[in-house]
Amino acid sequence: MRRWLLISVPYLWLLVFFLVPFFIVFKISLSDIATAIPPYTPTFDWSQGLSGIGTFLSQLDFENYFFIFEDPLYLNAYWSALTIAAISTFLTLLIAYPIAYGMARAPKEWQPTLVMLVILPFWTSFLIRVYAWIGILKKEGLLNLFLMNLGIISEPLTILNTTTAVYIGIVYSYLPFMILPLYASLEKINPSLLEAAEDLGSPPWKAFWQVTFPLSIPGVLAGCFLVFIPATGEFVIPDLLGGSDTLMIGKTLWNEFFNNRDWPVSSAVAVVLLLVLVVPIVLFQRNQEKQREAGR
Amino acid sequence: MRRFSWFNATSIALGFAFLYIPILLLVIYSFNESKLVTVWGGWSTKWYSSLLQNEGLLSAAWVTLRVAVVSSTLATILGTLAAIVLVRIGRFPGRTLFSGLIFAPLVMPEVITGLSLLLLFVAMNVDRGFWTVVIAHATFSMCFAAVVVQARLYDFDKSVEEAAMDLGAPPVKTFLQVTLPIIAPSVISAWLLSFTLSLDDLVIASFATGPGATTLPMKIYSQVRLGVTPEINAVSTIMIGLVTIGVIFASYTTKRASARQEREMKAVDAGAK
Amino acid sequence: MSETQALGASPTATPGAGPTRATVRTPAPQSGFAPWKDPSKSPIVRFENIVKRFGDFVAVKECTLDIYEREFFALLGPSGCGKTTLLRMLAGFEKPTSGRILVAGEDITELAPYERPVNMMFQSYALFPHMTVEQNIGFGLKQEGMPKDAIAARVEEAMAMLELSRFGKRKPHQLSGGQQQRVALARAIAKKPRIVLLDEPLGALDKRLRQQAQFELMRIQETTGTTFIIVTHDQEEAMTVSSRIAVMDHGQFMQVATPGDIYEAPNSRYVANFIGDVNLFEGKVVRVADGFVEIDWGPGLARFKSVAPEGCVADQQIWLALRPEKVRIAFEKPSEASNAVPGKVVDVGYLGSISHYHVELANGQRVRALRANSARTVARTINWEDSVWLEWPPETGIVLTR
Incomplete structure (x- = not known):
């Protein structure tokens, strides 16, 4: 009895505020835009009873989905969000791996401090950290100033408001999410495994590819999912750092909702984005559960 | 893993430079006399004093702080309960859905979470404002809180709770006298994490809010879109400073606690001889 | 503070210098204390047809068992045999799938752990x-709502009994393993429960400490007059501490008897093998006469004679169990012995006080024999490849029917 009380409080909360809203999003994605409050039709009318449900259901259709799939704007936005997320995930992995590897090999007494230094930026505002790059990347910004003073370039580079700036922003913002799982899996590797590999005739760089890297794959996977999934739906970074030609679906959804006030279409965009992300999200949860099982 | 090489040291140094230089530049330029962000006009604190006159920013900061305190407290309670359900109550009908509901918000794009919550509030016909933002923040933070507490509960020896019951403590007493004190550090970090998540959130708050409840990130965002201003640098510096002080304070107190424990042990040892 | 100091301070905890098993158990020497033989005594714990299933796995199969007041009862078996499950059902952490558990005649099957008159010492100490140590020991008393000064007195008493008085203000992580073990025991006895349950209580200690702790457990059990039920996989530990042992396998009791009976009169090959070392000869009953049985254990081999078990009939398949220390080994064929087999020594293990011999018989079977090295020099030592005779009187072997 008490058990059910304990379960029901967080369960009901999540059902009401997380699961039910998705059904509402789905329902509205089948509705039509209207100049009303709320700005969609039909709305459900309780006073009509059962026949009301019938007329209500008959007015729903998949029109918005056809619209999304016919307009190349949306398809491009999905596709470019996925490619930008994939490329930046790969870049983040390239940068994070040597850092995590160095941290795992650092003297034991430094490691807690190093981990804290990786986490610390995560505690400071995401928005502020993205904002910091505007001042650095813009035409008269600090990076161009620095490079021109060194004489490396004579003309300022255009980085801000390009896709390059979006890559930089994603890599920078999500770097801790990649370093931490990598470090966790690298740190667990028993050093005598490497000694054993070398003892059996494998030079260090080979031992790395034969022993260290395969053992760190769970961390690599966890890190990649943790970067890829939220980066696909990212809004702040493409909005602040990207240009008008940088299409990302999160930004499209935002504009559709706040600027065009088209709630049904933005709901349909959200439903499709969710369907696109279901595969990586489920794979990620599988990976996590496998790790937890193996850890016990 | 041993044998720390030059390659390792260089990667760490470059990595941390990449992580920290943008933040450092932001802080330095908040003390810039010149209004042009890229031109150094000498040291000045004038942007900080002009902040104090900016009532819009100040009231947004106050709203943000209140939202963060209330929502993180709510999130910690709900998250701790959820963690206990996941770890301590084995199988129950609907468990798979429950663990999915805890997990999904962690990776769900914010635009989707925000939009769906807004549509819920509209459908429920509630006035949007302070409380809707609190509920929105509590909902996604509770999942982070649950993960933090869950990790602690997993490496918690269950027989300690059994021992308490065996000695006559009913479940609720066992939780309050034994479980909670042992997991307290993770509950506190869950609260701190929820607090910063709430402080930081722009997207979900933008969807869930209504008139009169503009949060600081929303305010910053609307100004940032118009360009870089030293005033925003100053606000950011204050926020970074507060977080840094918080983190340093937290690590200092835990260090002091462990040092005290060591001293106690030595004293006891001396007394025992 | 070193381990030796802490434990050495306890006069009974030092093996060798301390009292032997017989003196520790003075009020209940093995011959006198046998409530299970007394039909007028009623048991303090009764397991009645207990079955426990975890999904498809049957952990405990139809177990019925009586345990009496002041017993030190051991549940002994390999891991996964159901002994811990049985103990946890008595503590209330697991519910039996069917059956009842009675404590002092009262059905406690449905009671929650915190409502039961038993206290447990956990394997991990928990x-x-x-x-602090004091708060740990006083926890159970506080739950009863006992006044503060009474709690303090009881905690003091428990700490004194276990030589813990100096550590009262310490936290568990500031104690050694042996000290933690004693705090766990003090906590379990502080409420003066009628029954104390011990789940592998000494598993985490090293061998030397474990022996000391075994004597300490016996002393505490004796002075408090409490019923102790211990779960262990260590047969030596069970033999040392307990008044009776229940040997378990696959969720069933194989034999419930005193340590002496378990060793000298095992009822099955499983028990004979599990407790100590044993030689087994498989054979067939030729005939039963005058309380003795004649055993044919292979064509062309001299028949064995042994004391007949109850209900033994001709042609029945049986096993003869023979403890190595009961086999005499000699160069010459003994004249009057009823059981003697020739063989060849294939292995000798010299352990100082005793020597082990592995002797291969004509049919290829190997037999282990033990001999005490009581004389410092012997005219001729038994060595590899020596031809020897093994001999034992008919009373020493045990005929097993299962």
């Missing part, structure tokens, strides 16, 4: 890490 000390509350955020409380």
Whole structure:
């Protein structure tokens, strides 16, 4: 009895505020835009009873989905969000791996401090950290100033408001999410495994590819999912750092909702984005559960 | 893993430079006399004093702080309960859905979470404002809180709770006298994490809010879109400073606690001889 | 503070210098204390047809068992045999799938752990890490709502009994393994429960400490007059501490008897093998006469004679169990012995006080024999490849029917 009380409080909360809203999003994605409050039709009318449900259901259709799939704007936005997320995930992995590897090999007494230094930026505002790059990347910004003073370039580079700036922003913002799982899996590797590999005739760089890297794959996977999934739906970074030609679906959804006030279409965009992300999200949860099982 | 090489040291140094230089530049330029962000006009604190006159920013900061305190407290309670359900109550009908509901918000794009919550509030016909933002923040933070507490509960020896019951403590007493004190550090970090998540959130708050409840990130965002201003640098510096002080304070107190424990042990040892 | 100091301070905890098993158990010497033989005594614990299933796995199969007041009862078996499950059902952490558990005649099957008159010492000790030794020991008393000064007195008493008085203000992580073990025991006895349950209580200690702790457990059990039920996989530990042992396998009791009976009169090959070392000869009953049985254990081999077990009939398949220390080994064929087999020594293990011999018989079977090295020099030592005779009187072998 008490058990059910304990379960029901967080369960009901999540059902009401997380699961039910998705059904509402789905329902509205089948509705039509209207100049009303709320700005969609039909709305459900309780006073009509059962026949009301019938007329209500008959007015729903998949029109918005056809619209999304016919307009190349949306398809491009999905596709470019996925490619930008994939490329930046790969870049983040390239940068994070040597850092995590160095941290795992650092003297034991430094490691807690190093981990804290990786986490610390995560505690400071995401928005502020993205904002910091505007001042650095813009035409008269600090990076161009620095490079021109060194004489490396004579003309300022255009980085801000390009896709390059979006890559930089994603890599920078999500770097801790990649370093931490990598470090966790690298740190667990028993050093005598490497000694054993070398003892059996494998030079260090080979031992790395034969022993260290395969053992760190769970961390690599966890890190990649943790970067890829939220980066696909990212809004702040493409909005602040990207240009008008940088299409990302999160930004499209935002504009559709706040600027065009088209709630049904933005709901349909959200439903499709969710369907696109279901595969990586489920794979990620599988990976996590496998790790937890193996850890016990 | 041993044998720390030059390659390792260089990667760490470059990595941390990449992580920290943008933040450092932001802080330095908040003390810039010149209004042009890229031109150094000498040291000045004038942007900080002009902040104090900016009532819009100040009231947004106050709203943000209140939202963060209330929502993180709510999130910690709900998250701790959820963690206990996941770890301590084995199988129950609907468990798979429950663990999915805890997990999904962690990776769900914010635009989707925000939009769906807004549509819920509209459908429920509630006035949007302070409380809707609190509920929105509590909902996604509770999942982070649950993960933090869950990790602690997993490496918690269950027989300690059994021992308490065996000695006559009913479940609720066992939780309050034994479980909670042992997991307290993770509950506190869950609260701190929820607090910063709430402080930081722009997207979900933008969807869930209504008139009169503009949060600081929303305010910053609307100004940032118009360009870089030293005033925003100053606000950011204050926020970074507060977080840094918080983190340093937290690590200092835990260090002091462990040092005290060591001293106690030595004293006891001396007394025992 | 070193381990030796802490434990050495306890006069009974030092093996050798301390009292032997017989003196520790003075009020209940093995011959006198046998409530299970007394039909007028009623048991303090009764397991009645207990079955426990975890999904498809049957952990405990139809177990019925009586345990009496002041017993030190051991549940002994390999891991996964159901002994811990049985103990946890008595503590209330697991519910039996069917059957009843009675304590002092009262059905406690449905009671929650915190409503039962038993206290448990956990394998991991399960000390509350955020409380001092005193708070740990006093926890159960506090739950009863006992007044503060009474709690303090009882805690003091328990700490004194276990030589813990100096550590009262310490936290568990500031104690050694042996000290933690004693805090766990003190906590389990502080409420003066009628029954104390011990789940592998000494598993985490090293061998030397474990022996000391075994004597300490016996002393505490004796002075408090409490019923102790211990779960262990260590047969030596069970033999040392307990008044009776239940040998378990696959969720069933194989034999419930005193340590002496378990060793000298095992009822099955499983028990004979599990407790100590044993030689087994498989054979067939030729005939039963005058309380003795004649055993044919292979064509062309001299028949064995042994004391007949109850209900033994001709042609029945049986096993003869023979403890190595009961086999005499000699160069010459003994004249009057009823059982003697020739063989060849294939292995000798010299252990100082005793020597082990592995002797291969004509049919290829190997037999182990033990001999005490009582004389410092012997005219001729038994060595590899020596031809020897093994001999034992008919009373020493045990005929097993299963």
